[in-house]
Amino acid sequence: MKISSILAFSSMALIGADAWSFTVWTEDYQKGKHMHFKSMVADNNCYSIPDQITRERVGSFTFCSAxxxxxxxxxxxxxxxxxxxxxxxxxxxxxxxxxxxxxxxxSYMKSFRIQGCKKVPIADLDVDVTKCLDDPSYIH
Known part of the structure; x- marks a missing residue:
């Protein structure tokens, strides 16, 4: 791999691309209260959804994987x-x-598990150059 490619991939990691992203909302069509989970380094783990979301219901969700x-x-x-x-x-x-x-x-979901993520090591960084579009703070 060329040095210029390594630098390009490394700089993309620094701007905050996500390896996976999961967002839940309390209402249908991505409305209501929401909680956003993400990992830039392809974490494999179990995540519980907070009571502030699950006490109402999970009305909609999005998942994205690089x-x-x-x-x-x-x-x-x-x-x-x-x-x-x-x-x-x-x-x-x-x-x-x-x-x-x-x-x-x-609508009764209380937790989710992310598994099987492959890490892409480049210069000791876990790199992904895509952006998961379910991030509520991401401007399309």
């Missing part, structure tokens, strides 16, 4: 990624998962 990190997600009915598995998207298929209105069962 093409070459290929993260998978599973959605669970109880905190700590326990209970019923309510849904999943695997290894970049789809790369983006938009649910404008959750099912009755899906």
């Amino acid at each position: 093409a070459w990190t290929r993260c998978s997600i599973t959605i669970h009915s109880k905190p700590g990624c326990t209970g019923d598995k309510l849904g999943s998207a695997t290894a970049g298929s789809p790369k983006e998962w938009y649910k404008k209105s959750t099912s009755k069962e899906g």
Whole structure:
């Protein structure tokens, strides 16, 4: 790999690209209160959704995984990624998962697990040069 390519990829990591991103809203069509989760370094972990969101319901959500990190997600009915598995998207298929209105069962989600992420080490950095578009602070 050329030095110029390494510098270009490294500079993209510094501007805040995400390896994966997951946002939940309390209402349908990405409205209401929301909580945004993301990782720039392709973390594989279980994340519980705070009570301020789940006490109402999860009305909609979006998930995005960078093409070459290929993260998978599973959605669970109880905190700590326990209970019923309510849904999943695997290894970049789809790369983006938009649910404008959750099912009755899906509205009870309490946690999600990110797994299978591939890290792309370049100059000791985990790099992704895409931007997950579900970030509410991202201006399209």
